Amino acid sequence: MKSQISSATGPRGPVNKTRPGVKPSTIARILSPVDVGEFLSSYFERRPLVIRGTGDKFNYLFTPDKFKIGLDRVTEIRAVFPDLWQAQIHPADIKEMIGAGASICITGLEKAHPRLLKITESIKRELNYGGSLSFRSYLSPPGAGFDLHFDARVATTLQIAGCKRWWFSTAPAAKFPTNNSPRQLKILQSQYSVPKLKQLRSVLLRPGDLLCLPAGTWHRARAQSMSLALNLAFDHNGAGIFDVILAALHKKLRDDPEWRSPLPAVIQGERDAFPPEIATILRERIDIMQRALCDMRDSDAALKHAWMNSLSSGPQ
Numbered sequence: 001m002k003s004q005i006s007s008a009t010g011p012r013g014p015v016n017k018t019r020p021g022v023k024p025s026t027i028a029r030i031l032s033p034v035d036v037g038e039f040l041s042s043y044f045e046r047r048p049l050v051i052r053g054t055g056d057k058f059n060y061l062f063t064p065d066k067f068k069i070g071l072d073r074v075t076e077i078r079a080v081f082p083d084l085w086q087a088q089i090h091p092a093d094i095k096e097m098i099g100a101g102a103s104i105c106i107t108g109l110e111k112a113h114p115r116l117l118k119i120t121e122s123i124k125r126e127l128n129y130g131g132s133l134s135f136r137s138y139l140s141p142p143g144a145g146f147d148l149h150f151d152a153r154v155a156t157t158l159q160i161a162g163c164k165r166w167w168f169s170t171a172p173a174a175k176f177p178t179n180n181s182p183r184q185l186k187i188l189q190s191q192y193s194v195p196k197l198k199q200l201r202s203v204l205l206r207p208g209d210l211l212c213l214p215a216g217t218w219h220r221a222r223a224q225s226m227s228l229a230l231n232l233a234f235d236h237n238g239a240g241i242f243d244v245i246l247a248a249l250h251k252k253l254r255d256d257p258e259w260r261s262p263l264p265a266v267i268q269g270e271r272d273a274f275p276p277e278i279a280t281i282l283r284e285r286i287d288i289m290q291r292a293l294c295d296m297r298d299s300d301a302a303l304k305h306a307w308m309n310s311l312s313s314g315p316q
């Protein structure tokens with residue numbers, strides 16, 4: 001069976017299809033030397049991908065000296081301990097938490113770094129991605145990391161400094177999950193078949209390496225030396241196909257007051273009988289909705305409009 005993990009080895013790997021003299025797109029530069037088209041058709045949201053890079057590959061994005069900048073503007077700073085015990089902390093607590101063996105996770109990093117914000121906007125545009133993109137950073141002392149879990153988003157780890165070992169499953173625990181895996185082991189084990197460590201693939205990430213995992217993929221990480229990594233997260237929540245069609249349908253029907261009208265009030269006690277007029281109204285409305293959906297299905301312009309609208313109005 002063909003390996004599900006690509007291990008392109010930097011300059012010796014496949015060449016990105018960029019024409020000479022044409023500046024590569026933002027996503028092409030991050031994925032280089034793997035071709036963006038191949039990434040989308042074979043890996044993104046499908047299977048794990050490892051791309052080896054030179055040590056300075058991501059220096060233009062982030063360097064260790066930038067870690068402390070703008071910590072008052074990020075979404076959240078968390079100290080994460082073994083078994084995923086974690087707490088929100090203030091910037092002043094970071095040094096002490098690192099000393100106590102915690103991994104420091106910063107979410108919403110793009111709010112503190114205009115360059116990272118610009119990169120998320122560029123990639124969203126370049127890939128016509130309807131979900132939201134954000135950056136996180138992880139600072140982990142040797143031995144620290146994250147215990148086994150899965151996330152409700154594509155995790156794209158860019159190793160900036162130090163080395164970190166990752167373990168990951170080749171198949172997701174849940175496809176396009178709406179939530180991260182439960183933190184408590186008892187709840188996790190009651191809901192999912194939790195893989196053993198030896199069943200997982202393992203890779204050591206060095207500076208310049210990239211690991212992209214589909215949403216819902218089991219993973220675990222441990223720093224081997226003081227490790228700093230960026231994580232480019234692709235979040236599908238609120239941007240599923242159901243959301244796109246529902247938003248288009250809502251836009252089409254919302255101006256008609258008949259759709260804003262509540263169902264007729266029913267005297268208490270008659271509820272169990274299910275009044276026939278309620279059933280009639282619901283059937284009439286479903287018929288109208290069905291016709292609206294069919295009109296949308298048969299019109300390329302309407303479908304394109306729904307798609308374009310989802311790109312501009314989806315979750316940011």
Ligand SMILES: [Fe+2]
Pocket residue numbers: 146149150151155219
């Ligand atoms: Fe994770």
